[in-house]
Amino acid sequence: MEKNIVDILKKNQLSITDSRKKILSLFVQSNGALAHADIEHQSGTEFDRVTIYRTLQTFVDKGIIHTIPTTDNSVRYALCKDDCSAGHHHDDHVHFMCDNCGTTYCLDHITVPAVKLPKGFKVTQTDVVVSGVCNNCNN
């Protein structure tokens, strides 16, 4: 869906460049989250790594992708399927990391549970990261 990719960029008032088209298409095709290294690898020497960093940051700012907290503290990104916009992310779903294949999934339909905190604590965001074996590896 080359068309679809361009539409997403236009809708977010981003100019259409090769790197943005390529990187965004990688996210659309992928079913799991992508790290900077994944993108660098999958796009060969096509783009400078700085461009990848900047493109990822732009996409996050625009609400096109969101960062995912991980237990191995690496930075991963995935498409926002929620109604995210510039400066307002609403990706309140559970994330899953497979210990076997390393894939990180957005479980978009599993919303994070409410956590009761001690008096005096004000909650603004809750992140849930589940580790284990994914349905793809579990057969």
Add this chain to the structure above:
Amino acid sequence: MEKNIVDILKKNQLSITDSRKKILSLFVQSNGALAHADIEHQSGTEFDRVTIYRTLQTFVDKGIIHTIPTTDNSVRYALCKDDCSAGHHHDDHVHFMCDNCGTTYCLDHITVPAVKLPKGFKVTQTDVVVSGVCNNCNN
């Protein structure tokens, strides 16, 4: 409690060294989690930063401290108050990061909720990181 510190080290079959005593005492005194930089700062030029890295790793291996997943993907450590031992951590409590003062807390009495996952996913660990304003800043 100089005595207490040494006891913990002995109980874990670790030789008693200046760096281990110092670093462990920092954790015992602190009410929040510590990053490598915090320890480096609070111990001045007393120890090489490599020693701090190795000491932290040793403590994690022994089940004395545990790592804490954070949303800003920095590495933080805190004392295990649960019955953790070498190779077997059981720190299934919620962690809280204050957006205001930056402190990361172990909410030892708040256990992580069970999360229902789609069929085929096997859960081995669940991490919950809550962000917001802590009870110390909220006054």
Add this chain to the structure above:
DNA sequence: AATGCAATGCAACGGCGTTGCAAAACAAAT
């Protein structure tokens, strides 16, 4: 086609975490 502005590539930098190795410190035995 020309213009103004935004994005990219390149080079350099600082910070983080790791590794190898020699020196120092520790624990156990004499």
Add this chain to the structure above:
DNA sequence: ATTTGTTTTGCAACGCCGTTGCATTGCATT
């Protein structure tokens, strides 16, 4: 207390990650 073997430490070096400044290129608009 001294010796001995083992563990820990400090130092140096390295690679990786993410950032920044700046000149060049590419994009969108007229």
